[in-house]
Amino acid sequence: MKCPIDGSKLNIKERYGVEIDYCSRCLGVWLDKSELQKLILHSERVRLFGHLDEADHGKPEHKKRGGKRIFLADVFNFL
Amino acid sequence: MKCPIDGSKLNIKERYGVEIDYCSRCLGVWLDKSELQKLILHSERVRLFGHLDEADHGKPEHKKRGGKRIFLADVFNFL
Numbered sequence: 001m002k003c004p005i006d007g008s009k010l011n012i013k014e015r016y017g018v019e020i021d022y023c024s025r026c027l028g029v030w031l032d033k034s035e036l037q038k039l040i041l042h043s044e045r046v047r048l049f050g051h052l053d054e055a056d057h058g059k060p061e062h063k064k065r066g067g068k069r070i071f072l073a074d075v076f077n078f079l
Numbered sequence: 080m081k082c083p084i085d086g087s088k089l090n091i092k093e094r095y096g097v098e099i100d101y102c103s104r105c106l107g108v109w110l111d112k113s114e115l116q117k118l119i120l121h122s123e124r125v126r127l128f129g130h131l132d133e134a135d136h137g138k139p140e141h142k143k144r145g146g147k148r149i150f151l152a153d154v155f156n157f158l
Binding site: 074 | 080082083089092093095097101102107108109112121122125126150153154157158
């Protein structure tokens, strides 16, 4: 998979169960739809519980706090 | 700019001052280094203050709460 900016081969890094494609030249990142969803869900979990357990990675669940959506979910709600 | 997955032309959406390139076919997203940094900083601001003012967009600043880095900053700290 190639960087849409400079055509370099994208590298892959897994962080908290989320696979991030990134360009080591321009440091841009690509997130597939499913990886973005995981990132948003993990972010919600951290907001709710203050941390992310290793065991949580495989079982994302959607929660809200006081009806407010978290920032990341809000940012990407056009997708 | 083209989608690294399916070659579609990426669209651009601005959210909270962050320019997000996305593929309307596969719904993946691309974030340039500078846009990712903005996103992380905005996320920190939301965590600290509970909201993001329109006026904040142009002046990112790096803050920590109790020495703990926020989730997003942690996820992308390999870059």
